[in-house]
Amino acid sequence: xxxxxxxxxxxxxxxxxxxxxxxxxxxxxxxxxxxxxxxxxxxxxxxxxxxxxxxxxxxxxxxxxxxxxxxxxxxxxxxxxxxxxxxxxxxxxxxxxxxxxxxxxxxxxxxxxxxxxxxxxxxxxxxxxxxxxxxxxxxxxxxxxxxxxxxxxxxxxxxxxxxxxxxxxxxxxxxxxxxxxxxxxxxxxxxxxxxxxxxxxxxxxxxxxxxxxxxxxxxxxxxxxxxxxxxxxxxxxxxxxxxxxxxxxxx
Amino acid sequence: xxxxxxxxxxxxxxxxxxxxxxxxxxxxxxxxxxxxxxxxxxxxxxxxxxxxxxxxxxxxxxxxxxxxxxxxxxxxxxxxxxxxxxxxxxxxxxxxxxxxxxxxxxxxxxxxxxxxxxxxxxxxxxxxxxxxxxxxxxxxxxxxxxxxxxxxxxxxxxxxxxxxxxxxxxxxxxxxxxxxxxxxxxxxxxxxxxxxxxxxxxxxxxxxxxxxxxxxxxxxxxxxxxxxxxxxxxxxxxxxxxxxxxxxxxx
Numbered sequence: 001x002x003x004x005x006x007x008x009x010x011x012x013x014x015x016x017x018x019x020x021x022x023x024x025x026x027x028x029x030x031x032x033x034x035x036x037x038x039x040x041x042x043x044x045x046x047x048x049x050x051x052x053x054x055x056x057x058x059x060x061x062x063x064x065x066x067x068x069x070x071x072x073x074x075x076x077x078x079x080x081x082x083x084x085x086x087x088x089x090x091x092x093x094x095x096x097x098x099x100x101x102x103x104x105x106x107x108x109x110x111x112x113x114x115x116x117x118x119x120x121x122x123x124x125x126x127x128x129x130x131x132x133x134x135x136x137x138x139x140x141x142x143x144x145x146x147x148x149x150x151x152x153x154x155x156x157x158x159x160x161x162x163x164x165x166x167x168x169x170x171x172x173x174x175x176x177x178x179x180x181x182x183x184x185x186x187x188x189x190x191x192x193x194x195x196x197x198x199x200x201x202x203x204x205x206x207x208x209x210x211x212x213x214x215x216x217x218x219x220x221x222x223x224x225x226x227x228x229x230x231x232x233x234x235x236x237x238x239x240x241x242x243x244x245x246x247x248x249x250x251x
Numbered sequence: 252x253x254x255x256x257x258x259x260x261x262x263x264x265x266x267x268x269x270x271x272x273x274x275x276x277x278x279x280x281x282x283x284x285x286x287x288x289x290x291x292x293x294x295x296x297x298x299x300x301x302x303x304x305x306x307x308x309x310x311x312x313x314x315x316x317x318x319x320x321x322x323x324x325x326x327x328x329x330x331x332x333x334x335x336x337x338x339x340x341x342x343x344x345x346x347x348x349x350x351x352x353x354x355x356x357x358x359x360x361x362x363x364x365x366x367x368x369x370x371x372x373x374x375x376x377x378x379x380x381x382x383x384x385x386x387x388x389x390x391x392x393x394x395x396x397x398x399x400x401x402x403x404x405x406x407x408x409x410x411x412x413x414x415x416x417x418x419x420x421x422x423x424x425x426x427x428x429x430x431x432x433x434x435x436x437x438x439x440x441x442x443x444x445x446x447x448x449x450x451x452x453x454x455x456x457x458x459x460x461x462x463x464x465x466x467x468x469x470x471x472x473x474x475x476x477x478x479x480x481x482x483x484x485x486x487x488x489x490x491x492x493x494x495x496x497x498x499x500x501x502x
Contacts, residue, residue, distance in 0.1 A: 015377075015379060015380050015381060016380050017380045017381055017383075062381060064381060086377070086378055091378070091380065091383060092380045092383070093380060094377055094378040094379065094380050095377075096376075096377040125347075126266075126337070126345055126346075126347040127337055127342070127345040128266060128345065129266050129267050129268045129342065129343045129344060129345050130266060130267075130268055130313060130315060130385065130496070132268070132342060132343070133384075134381065245381070
């Protein structure tokens with residue numbers, strides 16, 4: 001009777017510059033974060049490992065604290081697995097806090113209580129090559145107070161059907177805990193939004209809609225009407241992926 | 252008698268992500284910042300323009316405020332030249348403040364009174380893909396107080412032959428006005444150094460030498476002895492280009 005080696009459940013934080021990837025989720029024939037991590041795990045462990053993850057970030061979106069989990073028969077210290085992964089992964093992907101999963105049945109997506117995303121906007125009249133990979137360039141002054149007034153109307157338990165679609169046939173109700181614009185420097189704005197979960201494209205659609213408010217092309221009252229209409233065609237088109245980063249996931 | 256169109260002297264600030272370039276200065280067959288700017292000027296103006304510049308940054312080094320000057324027969328508003336340049340330049344290079352030169356005989360290099368460089372070090376044990384292009388990763392705690400003590404010994408008028416070579420047969424005496432390490436965030440250190448001018452590789456050699464101090468492998472007193480020896484073999488090898496950025500030039 002052959003015995004499979006004992007497999008342990010592991011989890012890790014993943015940070016990546018998403019500029020050169022077609023999003024997190026595996027796509028045949030395209031570079032993806034999942035594809036890069038699974039290929040590296042295979043090289044290190046010899047195992048065909050399928051990873052689970054907290055958020056399916058889109059093409060070009062970045063992450064500081066994506067969460068993954070997987071099972072492996074790795075029998076050396078997990079610190080060696082972490083070192084090995086970082087040595088072999090492409091330079092624009094890194095893992096940290098590789099550790100055994102304590103909880104039974106932990107799933108990075110289904111066990112998550114909330115996600116925090118940050119969207120960064122560069123508002124100077126000139127392009128800025130030193131942050132262009134991580135910002136969206138909106139070359140004009142924006143009315144921060146008005147944008148925050150509109151953002152505040154999106155906080156709470158709402159049906160966000162106007163701002164995104166569910167990945168499967170689920171509900172479009174989400175619970176947004178916080179949605180705040182802040183000025184980080186003279187020409188640098190950030191939008192932090194935390195929710196129990198997000199619809200597909202929800203953050204970038206909200207950002208694009210709030211940028212219209214900042215430009216004076218839409219009022220906060222119109223944002224509220226857009227939310228209440230539950231009609232995807234009323235919100236603005238997607239803001240660019242480069243400005244978006246998955247900051248952290250809370251369990 | 253054919254008349255050349257009147258040419259005006261212009262200057263501009265240039266910012267670039269140097270990761271994909273073989274430095275500022277033109278090199279046949281290699282991508283350079285100078286090559287990209289001159290090719291774009293040719294497309295816009297039809298003229299074969301040779302630009303002058305403040306600092307010959309090395310391969311992989313970045314700039315926030317490089318200064319260039321050139322002559323052109325451009326007869327439209329200079330704001331249009333700036334817009335055109337930014338539209339046609341690669342996304343990792345941008346110009347701003349394109350304007351007529353007021354002073355007679357202005358040369359971005361020879362008229363400069365001082366240059367400010369910043370070197371950025373990421374000290375977390377883990378790689379960080381979201382700043383890797385703009386930092387050097389030194390995965391350990393560094394003794395900031397000791398590094399600043401050593402940096403202070405380099406301030407003043409000194410013969411810096413231990414830290415770099417002149418580009419031509421000139422003197423190796425330079426006047427360093429300021430050299431300060433600062434903690435910007437938990438794992439992020441910056442070194443700002445301002446001098447009337449720099450020898451080739453001087454900042455990166457100083458940084459590498461001061462990092463040895465931060466690791467406890469060289470004392471401030473040994474740095475002073477290195478300075479006084481005027482012997483290039485005594486300083487540490489070059490720190491990586493990715494951490495270095497030409498911040499500004501003062502006239």
